[in-house]
Amino acid sequence: EDKVVQSPLSLVVHEGDTVTLNCSYEVTNFRSLLWYKQEKKAPTFLFMLTSSGIEKKSGRLSSILDKKELFSILNITATQTGDSAVYLCAVFIIQGAQKLVFGQGTRLTINP
Amino acid sequence: GAGVSQSPRYKVTKRGQDVALRCDPISGHVSLYWYRQALGQGPEFLTYFNYEAQQDKSGLPNDRFSAERPEGSISTLTIQRTEQRDSAMYRCASRGGGPQYFGPGTRLTVL
Numbered sequence: 214e215d216k217v218v219q220s221p222l223s224l225v226v227h228e229g230d231t232v233t234l235n236c237s238y239e240v241t242n243f244r245s246l247l248w249y250k251q252e253k254k255a256p257t258f259l260f261m262l263t264s265s266g267i268e269k270k271s272g273r274l275s276s277i278l279d280k281k282e283l284f285s286i287l288n289i290t291a292t293q294t295g296d297s298a299v300y301l302c303a304v305f306i307i308q309g310a311q312k313l314v315f316g317q318g319t320r321l322t323i324n325p
Numbered sequence: 326g327a328g329v330s331q332s333p334r335y336k337v338t339k340r341g342q343d344v345a346l347r348c349d350p351i352s353g354h355v356s357l358y359w360y361r362q363a364l365g366q367g368p369e370f371l372t373y374f375n376y377e378a379q380q381d382k383s384g385l386p387n388d389r390f391s392a393e394r395p396e397g398s399i400s401t402l403t404i405q406r407t408e409q410r411d412s413a414m415y416r417c418a419s420r421g422g423g424p425q426y427f428g429p430g431t432r433l434t435v436l
Contacts, residue, residue: 309381
């Protein structure tokens with residue numbers, strides 16, 4: 214059974230801290246791994262990773278994929294209260310069908 | 326369009342009624358996906374379309390759930406004879422070859 218596991222499930226830090234969110238997966242027919250940020254509305258796309266070892270960066274956020282060890286991390290530096298959200302990791306699989314398999318999410322709270 | 330839109334945003338219905346949830350994907354996106362998201366969980370796959378063809382419906386919980394996309398654009402997810410356990414956020418996403426982009430969802434409450 215395809216499985217995506219995120220850790221920690223919940224994290225509370227102070228503004229300015231750096232956080233690392235983890236995502237491990239066991240799936241067949243891996244195509245890519247995606248990170249989304251979800252506040253009170255639609256999940257917002259952050260990164261799509263297909264190759265191992267290549268860091269993707271957008272401002273204070275960065276992510277990297279390790280296809281040998283089957284995990285990805287999402288780093289957020291100099292956190293701000295606006296970073297508070299649920300961060301979802303999902304793996305896009307193609308086996309005839311195509312679908313995203315999501316983890317449970319990490320609820321990140323940034324305190325001022 | 327600017328993004329994926331869904332309607333209604335909220336739907337409250339009584340047990341046993343049928344509901345129809347609509348998704349309008351990003352213009353030009355070939356693939357359209359339906360997911361269901363329970364509180365505190367990630368979205369779970371229901372079904373998807375390429376153009377008007379339903380390619381996979383393995384995630385639909387039972388035969389009360391159906392979906393269509395007759396002209397390869399707007400899609401409707403229909404739930405017949407709703408039950409309380411159908412209460413959830415129903416999300417639609419579309420994809421044009423890259424990542425999936427999600428709509429705001431329809432929160433369905435079955436009383």
